[in-house]
Amino acid sequence: MRPRLRVILDVLLSSDSWTPVHELARAAGAGVRTVFRDVLELEYILKPYGVDIEKKRGIGIRLSGDLSSIPGRERSLAGRLPWLTAEQRAFALVCYLGHERRVFKLTELALLFGVSDSCVSGDLREAEANLARWSSGAVLSRMKGIGISLEGGEWAVRTAVLHAAVHLMDPRDIVRSVQQSPSQTDIARVLRTLGYAENPSGIFDAVRKAELDLGYHFSWFDQGLLWIYLVIALQRRTEAGYEAPSLFADTVFSVPSRVSAALLSRLSPASNEAEVRFLSGVLSSLESGELRDSLRSHPAIPDILTRFIASLDKRMAVPLLFDRTLLPFLSSTLSAQIYKKILGLPMQPAAAMQKREGLSDILDDAVADDLIPLIERQLGAVLDPEDLFSFSLTLYSAVDASSRTRQPLRVLISCFEGICLAQFISSLISARFPELAVAGVRSCGRSNGGGYSTEQADFIITTFPSSSPHLSEFAVPLPFEPEEFCRSLALFLAENPMPGHAASTEKKSQDQETAEPDDLVDAAVELIGSFVFSRLNAPVHSGGETREIARLAAGDGLSAKRLKSDLDRRESYGAVVLENTGIRLFHCRSRAAGSPRFGVVRNSANSDVWVFMIAPEPASKRDISMLSRISVALMDDLDFSRVIVSGQPQEIKRSLFQLFADFL
Numbered sequence: 001m002r003p004r005l006r007v008i009l010d011v012l013l014s015s016d017s018w019t020p021v022h023e024l025a026r027a028a029g030a031g032v033r034t035v036f037r038d039v040l041e042l043e044y045i046l047k048p049y050g051v052d053i054e055k056k057r058g059i060g061i062r063l064s065g066d067l068s069s070i071p072g073r074e075r076s077l078a079g080r081l082p083w084l085t086a087e088q089r090a091f092a093l094v095c096y097l098g099h100e101r102r103v104f105k106l107t108e109l110a111l112l113f114g115v116s117d118s119c120v121s122g123d124l125r126e127a128e129a130n131l132a133r134w135s136s137g138a139v140l141s142r143m144k145g146i147g148i149s150l151e152g153g154e155w156a157v158r159t160a161v162l163h164a165a166v167h168l169m170d171p172r173d174i175v176r177s178v179q180q181s182p183s184q185t186d187i188a189r190v191l192r193t194l195g196y197a198e199n200p201s202g203i204f205d206a207v208r209k210a211e212l213d214l215g216y217h218f219s220w221f222d223q224g225l226l227w228i229y230l231v232i233a234l235q236r237r238t239e240a241g242y243e244a245p246s247l248f249a250d251t252v253f254s255v256p257s258r259v260s261a262a263l264l265s266r267l268s269p270a271s272n273e274a275e276v277r278f279l280s281g282v283l284s285s286l287e288s289g290e291l292r293d294s295l296r297s298h299p300a301i302p303d304i305l306t307r308f309i310a311s312l313d314k315r316m317a318v319p320l321l322f323d324r325t326l327l328p329f330l331s332s333t334l335s336a337q338i339y340k341k342i343l344g345l346p347m348q349p350a351a352a353m354q355k356r357e358g359l360s361d362i363l364d365d366a367v368a369d370d371l372i373p374l375i376e377r378q379l380g381a382v383l384d385p386e387d388l389f390s391f392s393l394t395l396y397s398a399v400d401a402s403s404r405t406r407q408p409l410r411v412l413i414s415c416f417e418g419i420c421l422a423q424f425i426s427s428l429i430s431a432r433f434p435e436l437a438v439a440g441v442r443s444c445g446r447s448n449g450g451g452y453s454t455e456q457a458d459f460i461i462t463t464f465p466s467s468s469p470h471l472s473e474f475a476v477p478l479p480f481e482p483e484e485f486c487r488s489l490a491l492f493l494a495e496n497p498m499p500g501h502a503a504s505t506e507k508k509s510q511d512q513e514t515a516e517p518d519d520l521v522d523a524a525v526e527l528i529g530s531f532v533f534s535r536l537n538a539p540v541h542s543g544g545e546t547r548e549i550a551r552l553a554a555g556d557g558l559s560a561k562r563l564k565s566d567l568d569r570r571e572s573y574g575a576v577v578l579e580n581t582g583i584r585l586f587h588c589r590s591r592a593a594g595s596p597r598f599g600v601v602r603n604s605a606n607s608d609v610w611v612f613m614i615a616p617e618p619a620s621k622r623d624i625s626m627l628s629r630i631s632v633a634l635m636d637d638l639d640f641s642r643v644i645v646s647g648q649p650q651e652i653k654r655s656l657f658q659l660f661a662d663f664l
Helices: 003-013 021-030 032-049 073-076 086-097 106-113 117-134 152-170 172-182 186-193 200-213 221-233 245-252 257-267 272-284 301-315 324-343 360-380 387-397 419-432 480-497 517-529 544-554 558-571 623-636 638-646 649-659
Strands: 053-057 061-064 139-143 149-153 409-415 436-443 459-462 472-475 533-537 576-578 583-590 599-604 609-615
Touching: 003 021, 003 032, 003 061, 003 106, 021 061, 021 106, 032 053, 032 061, 073 149, 073 257, 086 106, 086 117, 086 149, 086 152, 106 117, 106 149, 117 139, 117 149, 117 544, 149 152, 149 517, 152 221, 172 221, 172 272, 172 387, 200 257, 221 272, 245 272, 245 599, 257 272, 272 324, 301 324, 301 360, 324 360, 324 387, 360 387, 387 419, 409 419, 419 436, 517 623, 517 649, 533 544, 544 558, 544 599, 544 609, 558 583, 583 638, 609 623, 609 638, 623 638, 623 649, 638 649
Parallel strands: 409 436, 409 459, 459 472, 533 599, 583 609
Antiparallel strands: 053 061, 139 149, 576 583, 599 609
């Protein structure tokens, strides 16, 4: 089929109503008489498939008959993004304009998003405002009667597209989607529609090998950021002989060129020196998701930190006791944020906490008045305090204002939200609970399972019960507020005496402290009996997941609205994805739940698998025990996870019975 006929067919397929001929002519870039001739030819082509073209004078043209039989229909419909909002279209426009070095007609853009030319014109104005706000150096060039293009230096265009892509698609969701079903996810389809058709699983595998070369995993946000950059870079390959801007020649990067060259060679054998320098800059800008000795930082960072710590010491009323074990992570975090600022890359939003409550005013002032000017003088990078949010959390973790002896009660901290929040909790414990010793900090989102034992700690602090059932667990109240956390933890310690820790209140009786076997049996039977399984057949757009889960778990009405609100509040701190299986976990405590609820949702449209676990508020030890067993199995038992991902509902129930078999 000729390209112009395909355009006309695409327009007719995108509408269920009459389409005026002049709109077809505008979309096809041809005259009205030419379109009439094309329609006659198209009518002849479609006739064998049982599809007719109806024509009504003064109104327009439409298709009738069995449209599902038209060859390439699914591809035609998939090649559009009509569901995007105006704000999303402004981001998507920058991505689309940046996927090729050419001029795009307004009608092509209107057809892509299923809107009018005037709507696209408004979206382009918003896109221009975004480009100005990002200060990437890229601009929209409008040529009357010809079209629109994204202009600027190669790096300027890439960073503009990267900013737009990060606003359009959360990098953490990209990692989850690529892990789960690389070619069938909504994100993969959006990228293909916008012109980025590289192999997502191949890129992800190459990123994994780069992490092995460096000796540490990237944070989830930055791993997604790298994935997006590689998709852009492979789409916009520069030719041999292209020279990188002077910015890259003058900047010393912490990641050596050999690592960048090895990563590129796995994806594109013909990469040039400029591409290697570009990628070295991006890799140097990525934050680590774990504490490792192999962390890297800019060569100037040790001197900057030494001077900053000295100035911070002068601000304090008493000498600082600085936890030197965190210095490599502190250096790496600061270095990554400086590189991002120098290169104009997107910063990770401060999603773990909405406010910086609990951070010392002295530390905040020191960052703003001492550290930021130091960085500007030595490296020429101008940062805002908000740019250094992750660094500030880690800094607070490293500062201990008074000398104290470690007590025997050991605590492990485990956060799905990431290591920065876990380190911040560690600092609060050091400052407010002298009877506790932090034995370990872990970001659950980057783990592959592996429960804790009583040899490692006396109890666990976690954002959701997820570790060994042999240890007591304190669930962190969300949304996280430092004072509420400290109050709740103090109450937990008072009500749950442990070896080596004297309680401040009278010890509970045995029947209060431990659930009776009959209670556990009743709880397990109730949880299995209320198990919910659902199948979806259409993609669920962002924000709709919690609505669907609340409906399944609480029905309709006020209870569902309250539960959705609790789920949304929990989701605002970041999606929880089990790395070994790609399962998306939704969990919260809610007053809308009278008892623990567990369910599985599968979406055949994109192969998503959701698991939801709802605990009542307040939750009893019995309730937490039930859900904790499931969360441990999801992380540690691959057979159980496989049943969740692909088993029938009865198989899932049988697996639950086996999980609770010791007291059933």
